[in-house]
Amino acid sequence: MSNTAFTLEYLASKYGCKIEEGEPSTVVTNVATLSNASKDSLTFFANIKYKSELRITNAAAVLLTKDNLQFCPTASLVTDNPYLLFAKIASDFDISKQFQAGTHPSAMIDPSCKIPSSCRISAGVVLGRNVALGEHVFVGANSVIEKDTKIGASSWISPGVIIHKATEIGLRAIIHPGVVIGADGFGFSETKDSEWVKIPQMGSVVIGDDVEIGANTTIDRGTLSDTVIGNGVKLDNLIQIGHNVIIGEHTAIVAQTGISGSTEIGKRCKIGGQVGMVGHLKVADDTTITARTSVTKDIKESGIYSGNLFSHQKASEWQKNAASFKKLNKLQKLVTLINKKVGENNDS
Numbered sequence: 073m074s075n076t077a078f079t080l081e082y083l084a085s086k087y088g089c090k091i092e093e094g095e096p097s098t099v100v101t102n103v104a105t106l107s108n109a110s111k112d113s114l115t116f117f118a119n120i121k122y123k124s125e126l127r128i129t130n131a132a133a134v135l136l137t138k139d140n141l142q143f144c145p146t147a148s149l150v151t152d153n154p155y156l157l158f159a160k161i162a163s164d165f166d167i168s169k170q171f172q173a174g175t176h177p178s179a180m181i182d183p184s185c186k187i188p189s190s191c192r193i194s195a196g197v198v199l200g201r202n203v204a205l206g207e208h209v210f211v212g213a214n215s216v217i218e219k220d221t222k223i224g225a226s227s228w229i230s231p232g233v234i235i236h237k238a239t240e241i242g243l244r245a246i247i248h249p250g251v252v253i254g255a256d257g258f259g260f261s262e263t264k265d266s267e268w269v270k271i272p273q274m275g276s277v278v279i280g281d282d283v284e285i286g287a288n289t290t291i292d293r294g295t296l297s298d299t300v301i302g303n304g305v306k307l308d309n310l311i312q313i314g315h316n317v318i319i320g321e322h323t324a325i326v327a328q329t330g331i332s333g334s335t336e337i338g339k340r341c342k343i344g345g346q347v348g349m350v351g352h353l354k355v356a357d358d359t360t361i362t363a364r365t366s367v368t369k370d371i372k373e374s375g376i377y378s379g380n381l382f383s384h385q386k387a388s389e390w391q392k393n394a395a396s397f398k399k400l401n402k403l404q405k406l407v408t409l410i411n412k413k414v415g416e417n418n419d420s
Contacts, residue, residue: 076165077101080133083114084149087157089135094147100132103162116158117144135161169228171210182219194231206243218254224281236293242281242303250288253277257292257299257315257333271295273315280304286311286327295333302339320357338374362387 081096083089100114106122109115109131116135117126126134126143133147135154151157175181175193186204187193196214203217206225211217213231221235224243229235233247236254247253259271275294280303285291289311291299299313302321312330313319319331320339329343332351337343341355344363349355353367358374361367365377367384378390385393396403 075101076167078164080147080149083161087149087151087160089149089151089157092141092148092150093144094133098132098147103158103165104131106131106134114158114161116154118155118158169210173208176213200237212249230287236277238276239279239293240276241279242283244282245279246284248285248287248289248309251285252290253279253285254293255290257295259295259315259333275299275316277301280321283307289313292317292333308345314351326363 077099079096080091080094080098080100084091099112101112102114104110104113104115106115106117106125106129109129111130111132113131114133114135115129115131117140123143126140127145129146131146133149134144135149135151135157136144137152137154138150141148141150171192173190173192176195176197178195179193179197179199181187181193181199182201182203184202185199188205188207190207191205191209191211193199193211194213197211198216200217200219202220204222206223206227208226209223209229211229212233215229215231215233217235218237220238223229223241224245226243227241227245229247230249232249234252239254254277256273259273260268261271262268273293273295275296275298277291277293277299279301282304283301285307286309288309289307291301291313292315293299294316297316299316300318302319302323304322305319306324308325308327310327311325314331314333314335316334317331318336320337320341322339323337323341323343325343326345328345329347331337331349334351335349335353335355337355338357338359340358342360344361344365346364347361347367349367353370355367355371356374359371360376361384362376362378364380365384366380371377371384376387377384378387379385
């Protein structure tokens, strides 16, 4: 935690919320959960499951909605969306990405690179020819950034990241350890003798502003055109994104999802964990795909889709089918019994 302190008056003014049952001069120095909060902590209440913890919290103040004021034993900041406001205020306390500018002597930097003095280049970093970084970029230990790559200002490249040649990354990116961007896509052509001929992967990867990429996620470079990740996209850990995939702005994808080549995902989509998508699909804007769904055809209409035993379908339809599937054994026994009785009747 930081040593930063804010009054409730300052936070209410900055974020447009209202102080209830508390002094504007009350100071908070950290953020915490309801159960772990101390007398100088700010916490939040956004889930009715934690009402008992709210009633006994030791926090200096709680972010909550007006409807829940009656359960709060301490000062409060009233807002329509406590969880969202907590995320914003918590960022004011977060010092984890502060750094001292400079270059470690063990870093290997090509003389043609453009590295502002406000950047931090850590131990063992390798920067290839014509790499260009914006202001206030952090590059963690042992990361490799290949030639002709551009990274926008205020981006954070964690240790052990590999960014292949000619990648473009926008402003304020957060890239976690083990990420590989721009490796060759899986492209081969089969001969009549069942031998595989590699198709050169000559495109690149273009990543927009405010993108976060989780640990050990991989994004392949395009074959001829580029793989594109739109502004505000959030990718969890262990995701595979194939060549020429396009992901629309502000889409979020959960861990262990695999997206095959040339699939286009719309804007503001939400994709659960372990989803599998075949290649050359199109997914409409504002689509939600629940965990472990197999997507084998285009989704042309926004909605919530589910399905793991079968291909994706509307979630409401999948729920009915899943309920029927659970009764399949009973249904089979009933059909057998009916057939038996019909046979007995025919014999008589």
